[in-house]
Amino acid sequence: MKKYILFFIAAFGAISAKAQSGYNYQEWGVGFDASYIRGYTNITKQYYHPAFNVNFIYNYNPYVPITAEIQIGQLSGGGLTPNLDPYGRMYTNNYKALLFHGDFQLGGGIDYEGSWILQIVKNFYGGTGFGFISNSNKVQRTSVNDPTYVFPGKDNSIAIMVPLRFGYEFRFFDSYDEPSMAIDIGYIHNLVFGEGLDGYNDPPSKFKNNATDQYSQITIGFKYYFGNVVSYTKLVRTF
Numbered sequence: 001m002k003k004y005i006l007f008f009i010a011a012f013g014a015i016s017a018k019a020q021s022g023y024n025y026q027e028w029g030v031g032f033d034a035s036y037i038r039g040y041t042n043i044t045k046q047y048y049h050p051a052f053n054v055n056f057i058y059n060y061n062p063y064v065p066i067t068a069e070i071q072i073g074q075l076s077g078g079g080l081t082p083n084l085d086p087y088g089r090m091y092t093n094n095y096k097a098l099l100f101h102g103d104f105q106l107g108g109g110i111d112y113e114g115s116w117i118l119q120i121v122k123n124f125y126g127g128t129g130f131g132f133i134s135n136s137n138k139v140q141r142t143s144v145n146d147p148t149y150v151f152p153g154k155d156n157s158i159a160i161m162v163p164l165r166f167g168y169e170f171r172f173f174d175s176y177d178e179p180s181m182a183i184d185i186g187y188i189h190n191l192v193f194g195e196g197l198d199g200y201n202d203p204p205s206k207f208k209n210n211a212t213d214q215y216s217q218i219t220i221g222f223k224y225y226f227g228n229v230v231s232y233t234k235l236v237r238t239f
Contacts, residue, residue, distance in 0.1 A: 022177045022237040026225040029057035029065070033184070033221035035073065040214040041198040042207070043077040043091065045084040050074075057223065062179065062236045063108030063122070069131070071097040075215055077198065080144060087207065088144030089151060091198045093137045101129025101163055112238065119238045125186075127165040133192055134158050137199035152203070157196030159213075164189045167219070177237045181224055188217040 035051040051073025058066045078090030107122030135157045143149040167186020174180040195201040197213035 022235045023231045023233075024176065024178045024229050025059060025062040025232060025236055026178060026180075026227050027059050027230055028227035029055075029059065029223050029225040031055035031057060031067075031184075031221055031223040033219050035188075035217040035219045037073055037075065037215055037217045039075040039077055039093075039197060040211075040216070041077065041091075042200065042202060042211070043085050043089055043198055045079060046075075046077040049076065051217065055221070055223070057225075059225070059230075060102075061108060062232050063105035063125075064102060066102045067100070067129075069097075069099040069101065071099065075197065078140070080140070086145075087151075088140060088142070089198075089200060090140045091137050091200070093135050093197060093199065095133055095135050095197075097131055097133040097161065099129060099131030099161070099163060101127055101131075101165060103127030103165060103167075105169065107234075113235065123169045123171070125165070125167055125169065127163075129163055129165075131161045131163065132158055133161050133197075135196040135199070137196075139199040151200050153199045153201040154196060155199055157194065157199075159192050159194040159196045161190050161192045164191070171237075173237050178229065179225055179236060181222070184219070184221040184223065186219045186221075188219060190215050190217070 033053045036048055037051045038048050039046045051071060053069050053071035056068045060066055074094050076092040078085040080088045103125045104127060105123055105125040110118055110122060112118035112122045137155045139155055141151045165186060165188050167184050170183045171179045172181040192213040
């Protein structure tokens with residue numbers, strides 16, 4: 001008799017799990033991103049460098065990940081010749097950053113069931129957040145036009161930053177039709193407040209200094225999901 005009871009319990013569990021197939025997702029995730037980055041400061045010439053970050057992710061739902069991120073990278077620009085910078089300014093910033101951000105994928109706001117076009121479009125996302133960047137600069141501070149003038153600023157500083165995020169996520173599903181992994185391709189534009197990104201704090205009365213420091217990232221990233229299994233109100237896997 002026990003065997004029959006266990007059989008019916010197992011069968012009921014399998015039917016229930018099958019009924020939820022495609023709706024479930026896992027709450028947590030970890031990830032790793034590689035970026036190609038470039039600064040936008042008052043220095044004329046800017047160079048591209050790689051950057052890397054690790055992420056810890058909480059999935060509020062399948063289309064709203066909330067992420068804590070640790071990022072390291074290098075920014076640089078300028079040079080001693082006029083085509084690189086008119087005043088001979090140049091910097092190299094080996095920075096570290098801690099960020100918190102949330103993304104909203106279109107799937108969280110559209111009814112994509114029955115439309116293969118919307119099922120593709122649903123994985124586009126935008127997002128923002130805030131963070132802190134620790135700048136560690138090596139800076140050329142003497143003007144080539146006037147060797148008596150020393151450019152003001154700090155080699156080391158901490159600043160608040162705001163990332164503006166856009167991208168697309170490719171999901172990979174396990175045998176239970178739950179998202180188990182993902183690859184993200186995106187563009188991020190970071191606004192960095194203060195004058196620490198390049199280490200120069202030039203007075204506007206003497207040098208052009210009228211824009212917020214910024215840097216951009218072209219990114220590709222990998223995510224792995226784990227933890228509690230939660231049901232969503234719509235099918236996550238539709239094809």
